[in-house]
Amino acid sequence: MTTTTSPVLNANGVTMRFGGLTAVRSVDLTVNSGEIVGLIGPNGAGKTTFFNCLTGLYVPTEGSVSYKGTVLPPKPHLVTQAGVARTFQNIRLFANMTVLENVLVGRHTRTKEGLWSALLRGPGFKRAEAASKERAMELLEFTGLAHKADHLSRNLPYGEQRKLEIARALASDPGLLLLDEPTAGMNPQETRATEELVFAIRDQGTAVLVIEHDMRFIFNLCDRVAVLVQGQKLIEGTPDVVQSDERVIAAYIGTPFEGAPGQEEAAEVEAAEAQQGTRPSGAPKSTTARTEDGQ
Numbered sequence: 001m002t003t004t005t006s007p008v009l010n011a012n013g014v015t016m017r018f019g020g021l022t023a024v025r026s027v028d029l030t031v032n033s034g035e036i037v038g039l040i041g042p043n044g045a046g047k048t049t050f051f052n053c054l055t056g057l058y059v060p061t062e063g064s065v066s067y068k069g070t071v072l073p074p075k076p077h078l079v080t081q082a083g084v085a086r087t088f089q090n091i092r093l094f095a096n097m098t099v100l101e102n103v104l105v106g107r108h109t110r111t112k113e114g115l116w117s118a119l120l121r122g123p124g125f126k127r128a129e130a131a132s133k134e135r136a137m138e139l140l141e142f143t144g145l146a147h148k149a150d151h152l153s154r155n156l157p158y159g160e161q162r163k164l165e166i167a168r169a170l171a172s173d174p175g176l177l178l179l180d181e182p183t184a185g186m187n188p189q190e191t192r193a194t195e196e197l198v199f200a201i202r203d204q205g206t207a208v209l210v211i212e213h214d215m216r217f218i219f220n221l222c223d224r225v226a227v228l229v230q231g232q233k234l235i236e237g238t239p240d241v242v243q244s245d246e247r248v249i250a251a252y253i254g255t256p257f258e259g260a261p262g263q264e265e266a267a268e269v270e271a272a273e274a275q276q277g278t279r280p281s282g283a284p285k286s287t288t289a290r291t292e293d294g295q
């Protein structure tokens with residue numbers, strides 16, 4: 001952990017209206033260097049819209065967004081250039097490009113040569129290309145995709161496409177990475193690997209803001225969690241505080257969330273008891289395969 005933390009992202013009173021609908025209402029959020037911050041909330045709460053306001057896809061109706069103290073212009077490429085990268089809830093890759101090429105596309109904001117020179121293979125391009133390729137391969141190693149470098153991205157399994165999106169986002173050398181549902185559609189092993197990847201990204205000096213529905217993932221990973229309900233921030237705090245807040249349980253979770261600590265075990269015990277009557281005390285625990293808890 002770095003000894004001094006400073007704000008990387010500052011969202012101030014961000015409001016986004018679509019006609020009569022206020023999708024995001026006066027949201028303040030700060031992400032500090034060295035932090036992983038979670039953004040949760042029911043479907044339609046405004047999480048993705050908020051991300052779109054942060055990354056220049058939408059111009060907020062009100063409010064401002066700054067990165068390391070400088071107000072971000074509401075233009076996606078300028079936001080990327082400033083140091084904020086993102087992945088999308090609906091994967092956006094170039095399906096007919098290779099894995100390596102997809103990462104190289106993410107790299108072009110950081111190369112002096114630029115996209116046109118790359119496409120036209122102008123002078124100076126060869127040198128820049130070699131350096132870019134080296135960096136792209138490093139990122140594929142980092143995300144565990146190096147062995148797929150030459151595969152077409154459309155042929156990757158879904159979980160690997162999500163990883164590739166992360167690798168591509170990292171190619172712009174961001175100081176802040178925004179992840180919109182990075183584990184959607186992943187199996188538990190892939191989710192666990194993604195958790196490790198996000199920790200590693202943070203450890204390398206990139207702050208992370210992550211939207212996710214998987215509560216176990218969020219509460220394991222995040223230093224702080226903000227809850228959005230109907231476009232408004234309901235509460236923000238440490239995972240412990242947020243998990244035990246009555247309003248969060250009522251407004252968002254309703255019933256104990258899937259994967260809540262102890263829930264798996266409770267369900268297992270219930271099932272075993274239903275099957276064979278009450279278990280004698282001291283009987284060995286269920287022999288069904290258990291996922292290790294990692295806590």
Ligand SMILES: Nc1ncnc2c1ncn2[C@@H]1O[C@H](COP(=O)(O)OP(=O)(O)O)[C@@H](O)[C@H]1O
Nearest residue numbers: 018021023041042043044045046047048049050
């Ligand atoms: N471009 C848009 N035009 C009109 N309404 C939108 C647009 N984008 C999102 N919304 C609406 O804003 C609300 C929040 O959506 P969204 O940000 O996708 O929620 P979440 O990501 O939390 O599920 C929803 O009611 C959605 O229909």
Ligand SMILES: [Mg+2]
Nearest residue numbers: 047048049089
């Ligand atoms: Mg969304």
